[in-house]
Amino acid sequence: MEHKTGSHGGRGWAALAGVVSGAVFVAVAEITAFAAARDASPLLAAGSFVIDIVPQWAKELAIDLFGANDKLFLLLTLGVGVLLAAAAAGLLERRRRLAGVAVFAVAGAAGLAAALTRTGATPLSALPSLAGTIAGCVFLTMSIAALRRWRAPGAAGDGASGPDRRRFLLLTAVGGVTAIVVGTGARIGTMATTSVASVRKALRLPEPLSRITVPAGAELDIPGLSPLFTPNADFYRVDTALTVPSLAPADWRLTVDGMVGEKVELSFDELLRMGLREYAVTLTCVSNQVGGDLVGTARWLGVPVREVLARAKPEQGADMVLSRSVDGFTASTPLDALTDPGRDAILAVAMNGEPLPPEHGFPVRMVVPGLYGYVSATKWLTRMTVTTFEKDQAYWTPRGYSAQAPIKLSSRIDTPRIDKEIPPGAARIAGVAWAQTVGIARVEVQIDGGAWQTATLSTPVSADTWVQWFLDWNATSGSHTLVVRATDRNGRMQEQERTPIAPNGSTGWQSTVVRVGTAG
8 A cells, every 4th residue: 555645845855855866866877977978978968969959940049038048948858858857856766656757768768869879979978868767766766665665654753853864855865975975086087088178279370371360440440340360268059959069179070971983091190290280160050030140250170171181082973971970960061062173162270260169169170151051160070971962861861951051141230239229420331241262252231221332341351251331420319220232243242032941041221220419
């Protein structure tokens, strides 16, 4: 016969027992992952699985709402979910033996499946989920059994200072504190031992064979205007990696295979010996909304992809390179974009004068001018497979995005901002515009539906970088609507019609409202 605690207070203690048991589950899984399989943490594996299956609209919503903090939000959401599920398991176990254990078993099975289906999984990847499940189930059974003895009507421990009460509280306290210490220590240890920060800091790259020349007038000194080169700390980050992959240059290998005459394998040192060159390239994420900030320009050091592919001798009929990240992400890049001598597609190793930051692909990533990142800018690159669009699909293609995605001609107003009132009188409207591989010929601004006025452009660094622009304006008090549009060097004007991000990038003229205060 099942015991049911008679006091309503037992439910709170049961929920607490479930939460502590969940903490034991996670802590044991983390310490096992630290010892046997660093990439098999069930919580992180489950988070990566969620990223893989989330629908396109949810992905875009998360980026819009949280920007670069979208993965932190996911981890916090998973943590809250685990907390609630663990509390529910405690309540179920209190009412019926093994009911809560079943919840933990299901959670463990989910973690196990997520870990074993990740790229690079081995049989050892099963251990963290298995160990955590067993530990969580055992602790839940023990703690709820102690709670039953304490809360059972007429039991010897029913008093405020009974031995069963002390046993339950001691068990819960020791379990909770131990789980926090062990789990936190294991996660810190995993991060510390897999960190390449010290290796990256000590890395000395060879002097490049060539450097870019930044012409006079390339950067306009206007408050509120985006800088010509985006600092690494401010450069947007959008990828599918829940945790930043940690790969040391000494362990890095690039394999070029598929439809090739000769399979090629390169070490990091061999790549450097091919000779680095400096490039200035603007990158844009397909998730960038009209007027958005998921775009940036950097100086890159790298080796032309075409030189690496030339060693492999792509076969006739191939039209795509499927690039692969160490974490399993793939991108489909047209082969002709990578072999075109007029396009500076590179394997980059440095960004703005320093080795690539870990979150931007250290030690090697792809940078391809004129293509959205999801089809070209593979971070933590380890493989390039020469193939065809008909034969292979990349990560985002079956999720509703185009297999090929040239960047759309776009322009943006940086200042004045919609959320900041400006004083009346002389003002400057300024922003950036980009048309990678083609270049910007003209930017025009419309104020309150009036005639289009031509803005002054900065001197472009190259056709692969954005340009800055400005228009002097005598601002009068009140609200004003500003609209911007650009024309590229081929005479093509930016599309006016608004289209969504999917399947291959948004379009539309940016329109913003500016508030101008009163004189005095």
